[in-house]
Amino acid sequence: MGPHLIAGVDIGGTKTRMMASRGGETLADRTLATDSWRIREVETDAAALAALVRSLCGGVDPAATVVGAHGCDTDDQCRAFQAGLARHLGGIVQVVNDSELMAPAAGRFGGIGVVVGTGSIAVARTPDGRMLAAGGWGWILGDEGSAPALVRDAARAVRGAIDRGTPDDPLTDALMRALGIDDPTMMGRLLNETRNGVVWGQYASAVFAAADAGSPLAIGVIEDGATALAALVGILIARGADARSVVAGGGVIAEQPRLVQAFRAAVAAVSPASDVVVLHDPPVLGALALAERAVHAADQTS
Structure with missing residues (x-):
């Protein structure tokens, strides 16, 4: 089996960056304003993002898409957006908080990821995969350091x-x-x-x-x-x-x-x-690393 087409998405409070790659080679790299497509309504946003990912990948569904989303601050929020995206996009779909892209973008898996940009939040996972989050309350209530x-x-x-x-x-x-x-x-x-x-x-x-x-x-x-x-x-x-x-x-x-x-x-x-x-590299690289890991795991079990 040849290398898989994968996609990674980093949704920030200001910008969304998307990359598609195959076998470690970047095929597409696109940045757009988050508010140009996201209205914070799960089904509408999922449909819009699925169309953007498919367009990024030349009109086909990637084998795996991983999204790090600003504002998905609980497991339930991540699962809801993931389920919505999966209804519109084929292949493996995974949604995590955008801070969870930091460690894999740095070549690490696990530990604590901290985003400091338009907002701020710290996120980690328990050994059984449950999200732990602190911060991320928005700039009026918190987001210290943002x-x-x-x-x-x-x-x-x-x-x-x-x-x-x-x-x-x-x-x-x-x-x-x-x-x-x-x-x-x-x-x-x-x-x-x-x-x-x-x-x-x-x-x-x-x-x-x-x-x-x-x-x-x-x-x-x-x-x-x-x-x-x-x-x-x-x-x-x-x-x-x-x-x-x-x-x-x-x-x-x-x-x-x-x-x-x-x-x-x-x-x-x-x-x-x-x-x-x-991290000085773009966090979207962490989404690609997670997508590559997901398709490798699927290959190992198939």
């Missing part, structure tokens, strides 16, 4: 400095420049009017720029975000997760060395024995 949450917390830090009568910090000017305002008291009004984490996440680079300029406020926001992310790892360990490896990925942590350094230090305080890996 792009919109860093901006949210930075705005709070600026607000607190103004209330204390000490607004002279590089973070204040950096955020005002990014937002195009000349009055820091406008930050709260803009946040309330926008209420869009993707939009606010676009300003996260201003927080890191302020930290690089020596802002105590920005440095504190980043370190607090990293500490909160490490706390998610600690929660999963307390629930029985295997923490020998912690693989973190996503647009924020992959691109910001300052957050990486703070996260490594924070995890070391929570779980000194954990091997922390920061």
Whole structure:
């Protein structure tokens, strides 16, 4: 039997990336805005994604499709989307949380995966395959360390400095420049009017720029975000997760060395024995690795 056609999909809060491969050779690679196809209705989304995967694969169904989905934060949610997708797409179909793509993309299976991008969540599996998740509550309630949450917390830090009568910090000017305002008291009004984490996440680079300029406020926001992310790892360990490896990925942590350094230090305080890996390769490669593993297992039993 020749190599199988497989597909991997990484659904993020902002972007969806899909890849098709056969025998380790990439045949197609496509990225599109998640909100261009996903409306958060299972059957409609499943039909839309199945059509996208089939188109990616030249009009045929792949032997296996693995999807890592932002927002599929429980076993029930993963199973519901998986069942919907399987009704529209042939072959093996598997849906996991997008954080579960991190470890296989780094050549590892098991451990704890942490996504830090438009949102943040930590996920692991028990030995019997049950999902353990911490975080992922959205940027209004949590998502600490994510792009919109860093901006949210930075705005709070600026607000607190103004209330204390000490607004002279590089973070204040950096955020005002990014937002195009000349009055820091406008930050709260803009946040309330926008209420869009993707939009606010676009300003996260201003927080890191302020930290690089020596802002105590920005440095504190980043370190607090990293500490909160490490706390998610600690929660999963307390629930029985295997923490020998912690693989973190996503647009924020992959691109910001300052957050990486703070996260490594924070995890070391929570779980000194954990091997922390920061993924710089695209997480969709983890979906392909899982798909390849699935078809190999099916071949072994057939």
